[in-house]
Amino acid sequence: MQDWTDEFDVVVVGSGGGALTGAYAAASQGLRTVVLEKTALFGGTSSYSGGSVWLPGTQVQERAELPDSTELARTYLRNLLGDAEADRLDAYVETAPVVVEFLERDPNIEFEFRAFPDYFKAEGRLDTGRSINALDLDPATIGDLAAKVRPELDQDRTGQGHKPGKLIGGRALIGRLLAAAAGTGNADLRTGTALTGLVVEDGRVVGVEAVQDGKPVRIKATRGVLMAAGGIEANAETRAANGTPGKAEWSMGPIGANTGVPIAAGVAAGGATALLDQAWFCPGVEQPDGTAAFLVGIRGGIVVDEKGERYLNESLPYDQFGRAMKAHSGNDAVSWMIFDSRERGGLPGISIPNTAPAKHLEAGTWVQGDTLEDLAARAGLPADAVRASVEQFNDYAKHGVDESFHRGEDPYDNFFCPPNGNPNSALTAIETGPFYAARIVLSDLGGKGGLVTDADGRVLRADGSAIDGLYAAGNTSASVSGEVYPGPGVPLGTAMVFSYRAAQHMKG
Incomplete structure (x- = not known):
């Protein structure tokens, strides 16, 4: 007999887009559901995101009159990933329209198409993209829940709340899912509650152990436990043990979160892991x-x-980009981005958070020089090589063709580059001094390795058998896309689909 603090049908660990989709799916079907969020705010890394969700072939694409379909998306993914994950890939693309139709039944949730190209040139790709986004959200419409949504990264890292106005991007998605879950009357939404372990009886997971507001609790789960609470990205020791490139401090998750506790708990319960040396990589401005x-x-x-x-x-x-850094320079790759003063000393790209150039220059993470030779000396780079690289690139910009690396030849390359009068809008000469160099490191948006799962999100043992009562999704699970990032919103899209399927399996 266990001494339980609380009892629910479903326990959901985490509060990102996947976790809340699973919680809402369970609660809307009458299952008493509790959401356990470790930090003081809901949303996790999902709140930091732009909110793109790669859910292909849905009624949202139909409304936008896009030439998308389940079969076209399946073709695209198979061309990129092969047949190794055929069952889960099929489950992903076939369930995506079901998930969107289910979510949009709730008056709190509505999506729209926003153009953002798929990432690879392969059959089935849409150059316009097929990702969808939750509509921007007036915080007043969800009442007190709005203050519990994690702010965007810039605001959160500096200890500020939301900017005035609507919740956008990932915040809009989280706010809408919270409102939908709360509206069922079956969802208990808790912050400040950190998982410490799973309770296992006769090979079945029957509940969780956690610390809530500093006190230990034991919560029974009669139907199952869904863990969708991030990966190992913020745990330096675990990253090192698994050979995960980059550094914990360079990862983009919320401070104090995503240390791999749910994955470790799943392993202790008998779960197998995969892809722990992988992440959703990106370049980072140190x-x-x-x-x-x-x-x-x-x-x-x-x-x-x-x-x-x-x-x-x-x-x-x-x-x-991140994988090219790793392949060229190793796991702790550091490079320099060289640019001129066309944007008044600002970085010619989107940096989140966007630290003032003066602070970078004071700290030495950026350097400035009146000439390229001066800049190279301050950055500790060979001056002749820097000048040769810039002169060659400027020649490419003049003629509109990057003969070395083909920049500007793919629709994605030009997505962020408005027409500027150049033959190739992605190629702009570096010629207006003073010049700048910014340190670029190998960052990530989260780990993509974790517990091995099946098409219903059930956690599997090394022998392929499922652990009864235990489910995982999002970055707590090993990604269905392996070492490939097919398009914008695949992390959120897969997390939402497999959390939804886990809820259906628990209901069934």
């Missing part, structure tokens, strides 16, 4: 405090290695 800022949408400048030489297309999708 910050004065040693953390990193997510870098995306580069529209100018070049990136060079310690030899002062270019080695990649700087306009690549961010995961491909």
Whole structure:
């Protein structure tokens, strides 16, 4: 007999887009559900995101009159990933329309298509993209819940609340899902409650142990436990043990979260793991405090290695950019982004958070020089190589063709580059002094390795058998996309689909 603090049908660990989709799916079907969020705010890394969700072939794409379908998305994924995860891939694309139709039945939830190209040139790709976003949300419509949504990264890292106005991006998605779950009357939404372990009886997971507001609690789960609470990305020791490239302090998750406790609990219960050496990689602008800022949408400048030489297309999708950094320079890759003063000393790209140039220059994470030779000396780079790299790139910009790395030839390359009168809008000469160099490190948006699961999100043992009562999704599970990042919103889309399927399995 167990001494239980509380009893529910379903316990959900985590509060990102996947966790809340699972919680709402369970609660809307009459299952008494509790959401356990470790920190003081709901949303996790999902709240930091732009909110794109890769759910193909849905009624949202139909409303936008896109030439998308389940079969087209399946073709695209199979071309990229092969047949190794056929069952889960089929479950993903076939359930995506079901999930969206289910969510949009609730008056709190509505999506729209927003253009953002798929990341790879392969059959089945849509150059316009197929991702969908939750509509921007007036915080007044969800009442007190709005204050419990984690703010965007810039605001959160500096201890501020939400900016005035509507919740957008990932915050809109989290706010809408919270409102939907609360509206069922069957969801208990708790913050400040950290999982410490799983309770197992006769091979079945029957509940969780946690610390709530500093006190130990034991919560029974009669139907099951769904863990969708991030990966190992913030745990330096676990990253090192698994050979995960980059550093914990360079990862983009909320401070104090995503240390891998749910994954460790799943392993203790007998679960197998995979892909723990993988992450959703991205370039990061090293910050004065040693953390990193997510870098995306580069529209100018070049990136060079310690030899002062270019080695990649700087306009690549961010995961491909990060993987190119790793392949070229190793797991703790550090490069320099060289740019000029066209944007008044600002970085020609999107940096989240966006630290003022003056603070970077004071800390030495950026350097400035009146000439390229002066800049190279301050960055510790070979001056001749830096000048040669810049002059070659400027020649490419003049003629509109990057002969070395083909920047600007893919629709994604030009997505963030408005027409500027150049033959190739992704190529802009570096010629207006003073010049700048920013330290670029290998960052990530979270780990993509975790517990091995089946098409219903059930956690599997090494022999392929399922652990009764235990489910995982999102970055707590090993990603269905393996070492590939197919398109914007795949992390959220897969988390939502497999959390939904887990809830259906628990209900069934």
